[in-house]
Amino acid sequence: MSDAHDPASTxxxxxxxxxxxxxxxxxxxxxxxPGADNCYKCTxxxxxxxxxxxxxxxxGPKFQGPEQWxxxxxxxxxxxxxxxxxxxxxRCDNACPSSVPLSQMHNTARxxxxxxxxxxxxxxxxxNRILSNxxxxxxxxxxxxxxxNFAMSLGVxxxxxxxxxxxxxxxxxxxxxEQTFRSWWDERGGAKVESEEKRVxxxxxxxxxxxTPEVAKAMxxxxxxxxxxxxxxxxxxxxxxxxANGMLDDARRAAKFNVRTFSDLxxxxxxxxxxxxSCSMALxxxxxxLFDFEGTxxxxxxxxxxxxxxxxxxxxxxxxxxxxxxxxxxxxxxxxHARNQGLDRQAVELFRDLDGVExxxxxxxxxxxxxxxxxxxxxxxxxxxIGEEMFEHMEHASGSDGMTECPTCAMQMEHGTGxxxxxxxxxxxxxxx
Amino acid sequence: MPIREDxxxxxxxxxxxxxxxxxxxxxxxxxxxxxxxxxxxxxSGLVDLLGYVPxxxxxxxxxxxxxxTDGSGSDTGGRSSGPVANPYDALSVLPDDHPYSVVGDDxxxxxxxxxxxxxxxxxxxxxxxxxxxxxxxxxxVKPTARYPVSAxxxxxxxxxxxxxxxxxxxxxxxxxxAAQHLRAAGxxxxxxxxxxxxxxxxxxxxxxxxxxxxxxxxxxxARRRLVSRLEDHVESSGAERVGFPALLGDxxxxxxxxxxxxxxxxxxxxxxxxxxSLPGMRLEDRLYAALDEAGVRMTTGNPVVxxxxxxxxxxxxxxxxxxxxxDHKNNRVPYHAEQFVLATGGLVGKGIxxxxxxxxxxxxxxxxxxxxDRYDWSRADAFGDHPFARFGVVPDGELRPTTADGEAQFENxxxxxxxxxxxxxxxxKSGSGVSLATGHVAGRTAGESx
Numbered sequence: 104m105s106d107a108h109d110p111a112s113t114x115x116x117x118x119x120x121x122x123x124x125x126x127x128x129x130x131x132x133x134x135x136x137p138g139a140d141n142c143y144k145c146t147x148x149x150x151x152x153x154x155x156x157x158x159x160x161x162x163g164p165k166f167q168g169p170e171q172w173x174x175x176x177x178x179x180x181x182x183x184x185x186x187x188x189x190x191x192x193x194r195c196d197n198a199c200p201s202s203v204p205l206s207q208m209h210n211t212a213r214x215x216x217x218x219x220x221x222x223x224x225x226x227x228x229x230x231n232r233i234l235s236n237x238x239x240x241x242x243x244x245x246x247x248x249x250x251x252n253f254a255m256s257l258g259v260x261x262x263x264x265x266x267x268x269x270x271x272x273x274x275x276x277x278x279x280x281e282q283t284f285r286s287w288w289d290e291r292g293g294a295k296v297e298s299e300e301k302r303v304x305x306x307x308x309x310x311x312x313x314x315t316p317e318v319a320k321a322m323x324x325x326x327x328x329x330x331x332x333x334x335x336x337x338x339x340x341x342x343x344x345x346x347a348n349g350m351l352d353d354a355r356r357a358a359k360f361n362v363r364t365f366s367d368l369x370x371x372x373x374x375x376x377x378x379x380x381s382c383s384m385a386l387x388x389x390x391x392x393l394f395d396f397e398g399t400x401x402x403x404x405x406x407x408x409x410x411x412x413x414x415x416x417x418x419x420x421x422x423x424x425x426x427x428x429x430x431x432x433x434x435x436x437x438x439x440h441a442r443n444q445g446l447d448r449q450a451v452e453l454f455r456d457l458d459g460v461e462x463x464x465x466x467x468x469x470x471x472x473x474x475x476x477x478x479x480x481x482x483x484x485x486x487x488x489i490g491e492e493m494f495e496h497m498e499h500a501s502g503s504d505g506m507t508e509c510p511t512c513a514m515q516m517e518h519g520t521g522x523x524x525x526x527x528x529x530x531x532x533x534x535x536x
Numbered sequence: 537m538p539i540r541e542d543x544x545x546x547x548x549x550x551x552x553x554x555x556x557x558x559x560x561x562x563x564x565x566x567x568x569x570x571x572x573x574x575x576x577x578x579x580s581g582l583v584d585l586l587g588y589v590p591x592x593x594x595x596x597x598x599x600x601x602x603x604x605t606d607g608s609g610s611d612t613g614g615r616s617s618g619p620v621a622n623p624y625d626a627l628s629v630l631p632d633d634h635p636y637s638v639v640g641d642d643x644x645x646x647x648x649x650x651x652x653x654x655x656x657x658x659x660x661x662x663x664x665x666x667x668x669x670x671x672x673x674x675x676x677v678k679p680t681a682r683y684p685v686s687a688x689x690x691x692x693x694x695x696x697x698x699x700x701x702x703x704x705x706x707x708x709x710x711x712x713x714a715a716q717h718l719r720a721a722g723x724x725x726x727x728x729x730x731x732x733x734x735x736x737x738x739x740x741x742x743x744x745x746x747x748x749x750x751x752x753x754x755x756x757x758a759r760r761r762l763v764s765r766l767e768d769h770v771e772s773s774g775a776e777r778v779g780f781p782a783l784l785g786d787x788x789x790x791x792x793x794x795x796x797x798x799x800x801x802x803x804x805x806x807x808x809x810x811x812x813s814l815p816g817m818r819l820e821d822r823l824y825a826a827l828d829e830a831g832v833r834m835t836t837g838n839p840v841v842x843x844x845x846x847x848x849x850x851x852x853x854x855x856x857x858x859x860x861x862x863d864h865k866n867n868r869v870p871y872h873a874e875q876f877v878l879a880t881g882g883l884v885g886k887g888i889x890x891x892x893x894x895x896x897x898x899x900x901x902x903x904x905x906x907x908x909d910r911y912d913w914s915r916a917d918a919f920g921d922h923p924f925a926r927f928g929v930v931p932d933g934e935l936r937p938t939t940a941d942g943e944a945q946f947e948n949x950x951x952x953x954x955x956x957x958x959x960x961x962x963x964x965k966s967g968s969g970v971s972l973a974t975g976h977v978a979g980r981t982a983g984e985s986x
Contacts, residue, residue: 150745200572200578447836448834
């Protein structure tokens, strides 16, 4: 979609007289020049950046993307360290009227900064590495969930995390579920519905496996009620926290594993379903922007967010309109990563027709947590400042509970308001199953 | 086929939003699909109808306006002629292929009535058919039909003396230069400009929204301190009104403006600015709130890339569109509807694109007339009568894009706004008005055809 995928497309010689000139000599691995040239400096990206909104020192997406790219053409110019203050919310992509691949530029710049300029023994690097590989720790922690939950909630653990690692002590670590989704799935004996035509492969990601299996189970029950055969293949983290921390080598390993697994399933007729909008964003946009393993494009083109999928292939609106539900009224927050997939209004639109629950959109503001960002001790205040508007709107909304698709947005919503936060799949399960 | 509405509008700018609203008012179910954030923030926030009637050099020259222009009699057809005083009088001299001529005067009036209703107290100008003259941030004077209430005290027909205030570091507005330009333009009042330091130190290239927010929240008593920096200038210049770049508040513009006016003891106004434009964003918020209230469903973030259609009458060659295909990050999802409105913008909005060989409309591949030789697409003179400025689809009487033979290309597709050919929006200062008028007609007729 962006010019950066395929630099050749903008410079295809149209007739014999025209010969494109390669201004910068040898082609590089990732040439973002066409994207940079599309920028006409309208600063729409800067005015939509939630970090720049609250942090006067953050130079904003226009600098992080096209301007930094130009500066770096000079020798001995490194990547500015402000790139680490970008939260990777990707709102700038959606704001740009000129299709500059801003988040792709930020991801590559961040990767380069971490690779070449960051001290691998620094506290920041070690902390970021730990945060972005949350799934590995979760794997260990969830083996003894009660013990881990107890240990993580101890003041001494929090103090250690903050002082030694730079992980904020202000937040409560999300509790590990007593049983992971995968273990529940195995115990259940896997899929209960078989179908030749309707088959989906579930990319649950780490969070709904270890922390909120109720979301994953709801997805299973809703999809089975529509007659879908579900498969839950081995998988790794989508890579979202790794992109956001510039850990591109880690991200590449995870993505490679996921692409191999899921592209085989796509070949077998499965579509890929995510319940987390950052996971679907990673598979759909970041994988093809950053990697080119065999099957990457096929995986991207077969991935959907769960509600989106049902709206496309089933009469979900009709089914919802015919049901009613007993449910607390909900203050709904659309995750930033849902926006760029065009999904920010679907939950509100869909549940408008559902009797028994009011779902109110709390507006355009970003929740501020952006995955691992709000967990960093030095970013915590920024994260909460960004979230302030959302907290206020949630409190003004009539609902006493909250709803969102993104697990870390949910953490922030809960942290800022004390509300219990639900996922649209849980409401759908209640309404339809 | 679950994603289905009566009317589907492609494009979320002024034309698309108006079309969606007018369609919804017929009782139809409506979905608005747009790719990026709408382009209101790229525009000044002034809503023009017709500011100039430029001469066309392709032989289809427009005639004279009877007493229609600013006191200059019959010398009105030429590019060098002055601004149009009464745009409604001037509509009659536009060529037949101009979008205003296609929809007719009444439709233009209806569309502006609709705009006035939605814009409410945010805009002024509906009290008269005549154009207002508004100072721009470059120091020119622009004829326009509706303007933000925040800009009202700045009209150039008012003879009260004016002080323009710019901020050091905000490069988009050089107040002394703008004042000099206004004097050169012969405005009927004294005007001076002064650059001051904003009371809060921002980094060198702070965005306009940062200034606006500081004034909204009165951070560090910014309003009082700003006023104290200006008092001497206001007194020594004897100014009866003071103009600032359009950044006086994002969420509370009226409060900020009134507070500054009270403290300064003179009227305060905003000078519309380039992107990102706060008056544009305020208008966007207002229009989208109206769409929400009208029950219009909206999907933003994915581009419409193609369509599915079927031939309904082989002899007549008529084709009906069943769905547009929306690119959900690489998978193409059909959005079904009975009627469709194309409001994707012109060359700048990418509703019209070009390669080295041809000019095209990328979604439905509608016919866009243009010379085969691309060197004929523009003129050497930068401000000349560029053919590319009028590139666009050719509508029939119902705003349906036509083929080269003049037949409607699809039974159920209408076009509105910049994607239409026949108007040079930049030279005419007619962009918003054409979007309103054609958006209104396309939306209403689409809704009525369901």
